[in-house]
């Protein structure tokens with residue numbers, strides 16, 4: 058038996074891409090509620106009706122939120138913002154959880170929307186209706202023996218904090234976050250055991266969370282210092298609430314192969330890895346700032362605003378496990394004009410040995426085994442693959458989606474995961490595939506890029522019945538999950554349409 062008996066097979070989602078009900082149950086606006094839809098050609102935009110009546114409209118660029126500081130604003134009624142209804146888990150949760158249970162999942166990763174619990178973010182008392190909604194969802198999971206894995210912050214933050222306090226640049230946000238995280242941990246302590254503090258923490262500063270327009274290295278590391286403190290304090294407080302809690306970090310896993318055996322390519326690989334990935338893991342798993350980061354800050358004349366006791370907090374608030382997303386790998390090279398391709402969050406250098414997805418993200422199953430070994434060798438802590446999957450254009454024909462490409466993708470990744478556990482002895486706690494039910498793409502804000510085993514009838518503009526339809530891959534995943542990974546056989550017929 059290669060997979061541990063209690064291996065957490067499951068699926069993953071996030072509130073702003075999946076939940077909807079943005080103005081229901083007393084929820085406040087989140088920063089993500091200002092993001093328009095987009096597609097491969099047209100980037101998402103941030104649009105805001107400012108308090109003085111002017112229109113704010115900017116492209117959501119990679120480098121940061123472009124909501125101006127202290128700009129309190131409203132959404133436009135005539136604009137489609139995908140997070141507002143997403144795929145409406147808010148009203149479909151019973152049906153969705155049943156479909157997932159029937160597929161054999163043991164673990165459901167979802168995030169709590171901070172502004173559903175604290176609509177503005179700085180209130181003393183939480184919104185009971187919001188708390189009750191998630192309580193019902195978690196109870197529904199437990200009816201089927203499904204263990205929730207809860208991301209406390211998946212890119213969203215109450216818009217009020219972002220716009221009034223300057224988001225994560227302000228140390229007060231740390232206190233507001235800890236108030237929020239401990240509120241939900243106390244409330245759900247009998248329903249939730251597995252927690253992730255921040256989704257893809259290593260790229261968070263570049264996302265919607267800062268509420269500032271000035272970006273640069275000083276902002277990046279100051280924002281991160283606050284986020285790391287918020288995470289560490291959550292771990293410390295969480296363990297007081299229940300010592301059995303398993304509280305993890307979550308990073309976007311970037312991995313570079315040196316392009317050649319020229320030593321400078323290997324050096325480049327180390328630099329890239331430290332810049333984009335390692336520092337976040339080093340701080341959250343080891344509990345202190347690594348020397349290379351201290352030197353980098355020193356060289357750039359950056360002195361972080363810290364307070365006495367911060368070092369102790371980071372040391373005491375080390376995470377219990379390391380969760381990560383895995384979509385593609387890249388290539389480290391010092392060569393100018395290397396050919397680029399797409400990738401999760403940051404673009405990649407094309408690897409001639411790998412195939413592109415429709416979005417240019419290069420599929421690399423063996424890379425999963427490489428990364429699992431690399432992370433465990435380095436950090437010696439249990440690992441959890443909390444996102445992995447294939448974004449593709451699916452065709453619904455005669456009520457069916459025949460997605461053999463997705464079955465192949467998962468088969469190949471599961472085979473490598475199995476080898477990492479069985480042959481290499483890497484301790485992996487679980488695997489939750491991304492977008493297990495179709496949801497809104499984060500980068501494009503569109504529905505065309507689908508990840509699920511369950512199709513949702515909805516288009517890029519939010520039109521459709523929202524009906525859930527099983528894809529062919531649902532049958533394959535059911536076979537794998539129900540056999541605890543012992544039956545990966547791809548040649549069988551998985552007829553979900555009989």
Ligand code: BG6
Pocket residue numbers: 071074256257309382401402444448491497498499500501506
């Ligand atoms: C990760 C995020 O970066 O990748 C998810 O945690 C996101 O929120 C996923 O959806 C896939 O990216 P995309 O852009 O294809 O939705």
